[in-house]
Amino acid sequence: MKPLLRIIRLLIRADRRAIAIGLLLSIVVLAMGAALLGLSGWFITASAAAGMAGLGTLFNFFAPSAMVRFLALGRTAARYGERLTTHDAVLRALGALRLRLLRGLLAQPYRATERLRAASVLNRVTADVDALDGALLRLVLPGLAGAAVIVLAAALVGWLVHPLVGAWVGAGYLLGPNLVFLAGQHRARRPSREAEAALQATRNRLVEMITAREDLTVYGQIPAARSRTLEAGARHGAARTRLDRIERRTGFALDLIGGGVTAGALGLGARLAEAGQITPAAAAISVFVALALAEAIAPIRRALTEIGRMAQAARRVEPALALPAAARSTTQLEPRPALHLEALGYAPRPGAPSLFAPLSATIAPGKTVALTGASGLGKSTVLLMAAGALTPSSGRVTLGGTDVATLAPETLHHTLVMVPQRHALIAGTIAENLRLAAPEASETELWQALEATCLADTIRARGGLEARLGPRGAGLSGGQARRLALARALLRRPAVLLLDEPTEGLDADTAARVLAGMRAALPEAAILIAAHRKVERDVATRMLQLRHSPA
Incomplete structure (x- = not known):
């Protein structure tokens, strides 16, 4: 009682x-x-x-x-x-x-x-x-x-x-x-x-x-x-x-x-x-x-x-x-901060070994880094730690020199956006789905994001921005839904963009055009991609290999 x-x-x-x-x-x-x-x-x-x-x-x-x-x-x-x-x-x-x-x-x-x-x-x-x-x-x-x-x-x-x-x-x-x-x-x-x-x-x-x-x-x-x-x-x-x-x-x-x-x-x-x-x-x-x-x-x-x-x-x-509020820093980040991974490691439970060997890297503004490694090794986990969603077991993630774990949620969400493997769409219009990321975005900005992800012609053929989707985005194919989620991320104009297998479900030619369009839309963003496909590795300015943790 x-x-x-x-x-x-x-x-x-x-x-x-x-x-x-x-x-x-x-x-x-x-x-x-x-x-x-x-x-x-x-x-x-x-x-x-x-x-x-x-x-x-x-x-x-x-x-x-x-x-x-x-x-x-x-x-x-x-x-x-x-x-x-x-x-x-x-x-x-x-x-x-x-x-x-x-x-x-x-x-x-x-x-x-x-x-x-x-x-x-x-x-x-x-x-x-x-x-x-x-x-x-x-x-x-x-x-x-x-x-x-x-x-x-x-x-x-x-x-x-x-x-x-x-x-x-x-x-x-x-x-x-x-x-x-x-x-x-x-x-x-x-x-x-x-x-x-x-x-x-x-x-x-x-x-x-x-x-x-x-x-x-x-x-x-x-x-x-x-x-x-x-x-x-x-x-x-x-x-x-x-x-x-x-x-x-x-x-x-x-x-x-x-x-x-x-x-x-x-x-x-x-x-x-x-x-x-x-x-x-x-x-x-x-x-x-x-x-x-x-x-x-x-x-x-x-x-x-x-x-x-x-x-x-x-x-x-x-x-x-009763969950306690975590202490958050009031630090204001610079407009284009670099993302630093410092000796990063993650163990799924206390006492367990890390999923991968310590990982260190810097993703500078305007650069695209492809994170590669065996399936199940922890690429998605690295992205989640970079986004501040998971706490590293060792090492830390900093954004412009500030630990992401201490950043205020508003600051972090304004600066960094992650598109996970499992994107979330809602029952509603195309415009309503896009405006989840930017409620004040104009129709022109919505169409620009759709053009960048090679989805504008498909949406026009379906009736435009007011075309309705069913629950969980029903009415779009897997690749189309994926591109709509990517377009939504572009509307936030993030300084750091994390992409987990962004071209899954797309043919190679469309995938290349989508990645190029996203870079053109965010020319100065630091982009980290968990890459499984050659087309994703080809757009990278640098490769980052994720390796098994030593026994």
């Missing part, structure tokens, strides 16, 4: 004033409800007693009836204000939490983010944040408001009716529901976790079945994928059935508590009235207030089935929120 409590404090700190106002209005709503029912009970009983005594003409009907109308209308207005205030504050707090969570995920080591699956992460982040929105709306605010109103109502009943009756109402509504909640949440914890896990499995399997439908069809695996999805859905249904059963039993227990407290208040009031210590009208106040306070404990029923989900979501979310 500690992670959930820390998340709740974080949400409250996001807008303390709005949360405080919402809590106050929640208390007002419940208090007005209890006052409305208590006053109504007193009014009915007192007016009946006055009529039976022949004093009906002397009884003041107007003041109580006016107060009843005021409480009814005021309760409605307070409820509207409470919902508006608390929901707005919580939605803004969750928006900030979502951004902080995504920043935390992106701040993880590159190898950790590399293992993340987009569909799974998106479903998990969405589900966890959705679960946490109930922490304030269905747990904290109703709980605090309910407890405050119960204490206040018990004190007023003790003052207006009798201390014994007030103590009975307060003890009954404070102790009984809390015991039910503690017992119920213990029983609901496991099915709540199972229901959430099964729901996420259902979503992930459904998304995977849709995105991989071509391969599943080719290999005849659609029935098996469908069966796995339905099985996860069945597990979710079974867990939800158990939760619904617990919720019904909890509701029944709360109803019994409300009925017991009300019956006790009636019995005590009747005995006190019979003894002449209170009037029948005063006794009616305690009975109707006890009935009204059942509203204060009603949220326990729903919160009970969700608290397990909330706690589980908080345990997953909190570590990403």
Whole structure:
């Protein structure tokens, strides 16, 4: 529960004033409800007693009836204000939490983010944040408001009716529901976790079945994928059935508590009235207030089935929120810095040998260096370290004399761009994909980047910059998608460009023209290429051989 409590404090700190106002209005709503029912009970009983005594003409009907109308209308207005205030504050707090969570995920080591699956992460982040929105709306605010109103109502009943009756109402509504909640949440914890896990499995399997439908069809695996999805859905249904059963039993227990407290208040009031210590009208106040306070404990029923989900979501979310910010240098780089690799080495895990022998090189502005070596030796790893995405096990990477690990992200991203093997395109127009790198780029600049990568004629034939692509760039061939990713990199006008097998999927003639066009577009950039093909080595001004680490 500690992670959930820390998340709740974080949400409250996001807008303390709005949360405080919402809590106050929640208390007002419940208090007005209890006052409305208590006053109504007193009014009915007192007016009946006055009529039976022949004093009906002397009884003041107007003041109580006016107060009843005021409480009814005021309760409605307070409820509207409470919902508006608390929901707005919580939605803004969750928006900030979502951004902080995504920043935390992106701040993880590159190898950790590399293992993340987009569909799974998106479903998990969405589900966890959705679960946490109930922490304030269905747990904290109703709980605090309910407890405050119960204490206040018990004190007023003790003052207006009798201390014994007030103590009975307060003890009954404070102790009984809390015991039910503690017992119920213990029983609901496991099915709540199972229901959430099964729901996420259902979503992930459904998304995977849709995105991989071509391969599943080719290999005849659609029935098996469908069966796995339905099985996860069945597990979710079974867990939800158990939760619904617990919720019904909890509701029944709360109803019994409300009925017991009300019956006790009636019995005590009747005995006190019979003894002449209170009037029948005063006794009616305690009975109707006890009935009204059942509203204060009603949220326990729903919160009970969700608290397990909330706690589980908080345990997953909190570590990403707590990632420490690395110290960053405020050094301003020169316009055309050189890239230096100083005795660079990388071990995949602590104690393991380096993937390759120490590597040292300088990539000067205007030069193209081809990094060569056996497949799997670590060329992509060198580029990732040069981009600051991986931390070297030995040596360091500097840009203009400053270690890239200490550069502010804005400075690094403005100066250096890497195009990895697995480029990322989005569902949208060609222009939208290009403007991911340069949101303010003009159409002229977009066409210039496409011309440099020999893609302009293809895009014109497809309808121009407003031609739409499907998910992950569907609609382009592998080579066309590759060139679109390269064009996007050119729009950043980087001083250092890192390319991982940039001409994969292109014929030799097109590959040569693309590389020449990129150099013409960035004549003064330092370019480092992880080269597998002869055409990539041919454009280099220097070769850099990656060698196996000595035994």
